[in-house]
Amino acid sequence: MSAAPTREPSTATSVTTATATATAADPVLTARQLFGVLRENAAADDENASFPVASLDALRASGLMGLSVPVEYGGLGGSLADLAAVAQELGRGSLSTALIWAMHCQQVATLAEYAGPALRSRLLPRIARGEVYVASVTSEKGKGGHLTSAAAALGREDGDLLIDRDAPIVTGGAQADGFLITMRDSADASANAVTLVYADREQLETTQRDGWNPMGMRATHSVAMTLRGTVPADQRVGAAGGFAEASAAVFAPAAHIGWSASWLGAVCGVLRDALTTLREPSGRRDFDLRSELVLDRIARIRLDVDAVDAFLAQVVREIEEIRRTGGDIGAAPVQLRLNGLKVFASETLMSAADRLMDLLGLRHGYMRGSAIPAERLFRDLKSARLNYSNDRLTTANGTLALFDPEVSLG
Ligand SMILES: Cc1cc2nc3c(=O)[nH]c(=O)nc-3n(C[C@H](O)[C@H](O)[C@H](O)COP(=O)(O)OP(=O)(O)OC[C@H]3O[C@@H](n4cnc5c(N)ncnc54)[C@H](O)[C@@H]3O)c2cc1C
CATH class of the missing domain: 1.10.540.10 (Acyl-CoA dehydrogenase/oxidase, N-terminal domain)
Structure with missing residues (x-):
């Protein structure tokens, strides 16, 4: 440590x-x-x-x-x-x-x-x-990624808020200038009464544990930490115990949209490199562009990318329209789409990364240090299903879908 x-x-x-x-x-x-x-x-x-x-x-x-x-x-x-x-x-x-x-x-x-x-x-x-740069502290030992519950309780003293929080994985935790932290509202509160608190790094005593050595997303440097400190009461963000509402309305939509877009961009970047290489004279020696197998692989990767792009754009339009008209982002049909976007993007783009490796083969696709970072993309995207576990989202969506037997779309 x-x-x-x-x-x-x-x-x-x-x-x-x-x-x-x-x-x-x-x-x-x-x-x-x-x-x-x-x-x-x-x-x-x-x-x-x-x-x-x-x-x-x-x-x-x-x-x-x-x-x-x-x-x-x-x-x-x-x-x-x-x-x-x-x-x-x-x-x-x-x-x-x-x-x-x-x-x-x-x-x-x-x-x-x-x-x-x-x-x-x-x-x-x-x-x-x-x-x-504001880091995120939501995960916690015992409850894993579950966003709207918390174990560590917020303390209160002379009107200030006391933070004592173990954080098993904080992206950029060693670099962050501030932290947005979920805490149980008090020692007497239920695990679902989650309060969001902001703290500047200078307001905290932070201890960082070594050991970040994952398969992918390695440059996120997502470290384990403990955070202790006292902040003024006005650094509570939203209502006491009210994070679930903020999460449904703003935090989770921005997360699912931002993550899906990042993954999509990464696949587009490698696909662009791959297509450029294939079209170059040297690439034409390694790849037969008249091969139906090569063309089929390219077409399916492109389809994966286009499908995620369309779903992403549609969800963004729907959320912005709901915001403009004062609708309810927490409503079941909206949450179904938002959760679905994250699940669909993570699975479809992982499949695209896999196909990219088949397309590019051993030398251009599988080797570390290849000019095309297909191997890094594959390792990175493997985290997409886990970073807020897809299982949690499909479990929630299964329940939400049961309540919509008419299958009302759009
Ligand atoms: C690159 C990366 C960066 C991250 N950065 C941060 C960060 O900055 N801050 C932060 O707080 N966290 C961060 N996380 C953690 C992330 O938000 C999740 O907490 C974490 O990925 C989930 O870990 P887990 O699978 O061990 O736990 P869980 O989500 O608890 O899942 C454990 C297992 O149980 C299953 N499971 C659990 N509950 C259910 C359920 N209700 N229904 C169905 N299945 C269930 C899951 O499928 C999974 O297999 C990051 C993760 C990654 C990969």
Whole structure:
């Protein structure tokens, strides 16, 4: 076990400059301009299972860390469609970085919607300036990934909130400037009375445990930690015990959309590399583009990508429409689609990554260090079903579907 009281400093890497600066008009173009930084650092960060410091620095400088911060606080006021589009672009360069960014945005969207006015005005401008990367603390020993329950109880003393939380897996935990943490509302409260609390790193004593050495998503550097500290009462986010509502309305939709878009972008990036290689004169020596087997493989990968893209775009449209009209995102048909998107994207894109490896073969697809990162994609996407277990979502959706025997679509 090693103490990590302060954020690890940014270390110099081969790519240190980011010229891209996000504008509200075109965050997607900004993300596209970051492709080189993300791509150049992705292999080494994967190899070392280290946090993508240079890529996050570029994101901080670009303004994209403030995508989900409302314009009045200096952010880009981005929509869910912007979140999906930017995550896809980032995913083309580095899936770990895209996921880190998407999870940050899911936290920020929740803060923007549910934090009180004092916390909003203290914190959101700092996030917009790229000063605060917000990590997520929801998983816990015993309850695993279950989002709307918590074991560790929030304490209260002289009006302050006391945090003492074991966190088995925190993406970017060693680097984060702030943490959004789920806690049981009090020692007397039920496990489902979950309260969300924000804490700056400086307000916490953090202990980080070593041992992050996973199969994929290695550059997320998702470490085990304990977090202890005292924060003012106005750092409670949303109602006491009311996280389930915030989760259904903002946190989970942003998560499922941001993750699915990141995975989709990563597959698109490798497919683009594969098609480029196949079309090059040297590629034509290795691949027979008139082979029906090769064409069938390409077609099926493309179908997987198009199907996820269509489902993602439809869910984004539906959620934005419900928000615009003041509808209920927690309603069963909406939750069915949101859960379904995460399950469908994780399974379909894993299948696409598998097909990509068949298409590219041993030299271009299976080898570590190949110019096309198909092998890394395969390892990374294996986590997609587990990162909030698909089994939890299909169990919930099975029940929701039973209550809709008419099968009312759309
Ligand atoms: C790359 C990556 C980054 C992550 N980053 C973070 C982070 O920053 N912060 C954070 O808090 N967490 C993070 N997590 C953890 C994640 O959110 C989940 O908690 C974790 O992946 C689930 O772990 P689990 O499968 O052990 O637990 P569980 O989800 O508890 O599942 C354990 C097993 O039990 C089954 N199961 C459990 N309950 C049910 C049920 N009700 N119905 C059906 N089956 C069930 C599951 O299918 C699974 O096989 C991350 C995970 C990954 C892979």
